[in-house]
Amino acid sequence: MASISKSIVLLVSLATFGYSLYVVGRLMMFLSTPRSISKAHTWIFNLLDNKSRLETAYGPVVFDTLYVMGFIFQHSFLKSALVKKLLANLGLSGAERTIYSLTSSLCLHYLILNWLPAQSIVLWQIDVDESTPLWWTFVITHGLCWVVIFGGSLVMDLPELLGVKQAYYDLKAYGPPINYKSGELRNLYAHVRHPSFVGLSVILFASNVMSVDRLVLALLLTTFMYLAWSTDHKDVAYQKVQLQRKKLELKAH
Numbered sequence: 589m590a591s592i593s594k595s596i597v598l599l600v601s602l603a604t605f606g607y608s609l610y611v612v613g614r615l616m617m618f619l620s621t622p623r624s625i626s627k628a629h630t631w632i633f634n635l636l637d638n639k640s641r642l643e644t645a646y647g648p649v650v651f652d653t654l655y656v657m658g659f660i661f662q663h664s665f666l667k668s669a670l671v672k673k674l675l676a677n678l679g680l681s682g683a684e685r686t687i688y689s690l691t692s693s694l695c696l697h698y699l700i701l702n703w704l705p706a707q708s709i710v711l712w713q714i715d716v717d718e719s720t721p722l723w724w725t726f727v728i729t730h731g732l733c734w735v736v737i738f739g740g741s742l743v744m745d746l747p748e749l750l751g752v753k754q755a756y757y758d759l760k761a762y763g764p765p766i767n768y769k770s771g772e773l774r775n776l777y778a779h780v781r782h783p784s785f786v787g788l789s790v791i792l793f794a795s796n797v798m799s800v801d802r803l804v805l806a807l808l809l810t811t812f813m814y815l816a817w818s819t820d821h822k823d824v825a826y827q828k829v830q831l832q833r834k835k836l837e838l839k840a841h
Contacts, residue, residue, distance in 0.1 A: 615696060620731075645709045649804055655703065656804070659695040660812050733784070748765050792806035
């Protein structure tokens with residue numbers, strides 16, 4: 589009976605893996621598609637005084653803030669000792685990361701689908717469609733940042749990051765996969781579980797249209813990452829050693 593339940597968890601983890609990749613693809617389009625404000629909207633907003641602009645943006649900003657805070661709460665609460673203990677008592681330790689990944693993807697997907705633009709207040713607007721060099725600069729900048737993020741995810745073991753390996757190891761009674769990793773890597777994982785703080789920060793702020801809703805998203809997520817990720821000098825030294833090792837391996841091939 590236990591093996592059947594663990595097999596079901598493994599199947600759910602595989603489905604979650606695929607769904608998470610789909611949501612990340614949606615996130616890429618959401619954050620990195622060049623934005624624009626129609627001339628009609630710009631003309632209307634230019635007729636508004638400052639008070640009217642604030643009133644127009646108030647509703648979307650409130651809801652968008654709630655969406656982001658919901659995502660942050662889920663991301664923090666499901667990592668708490670309380671949740672870990674509860675899942676362990678239910679015999680779902682092997683599904684812990686899968687549940688975390690699934691709920692993270694659901695919250696993020698909901699945010700993307702329900703996001704409300706607040707374009708009555710715009711800090712800057714650059715029409716990249718009118719300039720080929722600017723368009724390519726925007727696309728290449730975002731593309732490089734996503735490559736860094738995806739590369740870091742692969743280096744950090746993507747199946748484990750999304751919970752597939754934990755479910756498989758639990759089914760085979762191998763023990764948690766983190767036990768097979770070095771102390772330095774475990775220390776790094778304890779401080780940061782997602783790659784590239786800088787890459788994601790650049791993506792969030794390097795928008796060709798910085799409307800107030802995008803600013804709220806960028807500020808909240810960047811602040812959350814800064815507070816949640818606490819790497820120390822040992823983590824930096826370990827990553828430097830691993831990077832040098834990877835370079836030597838590539839040269840050898």
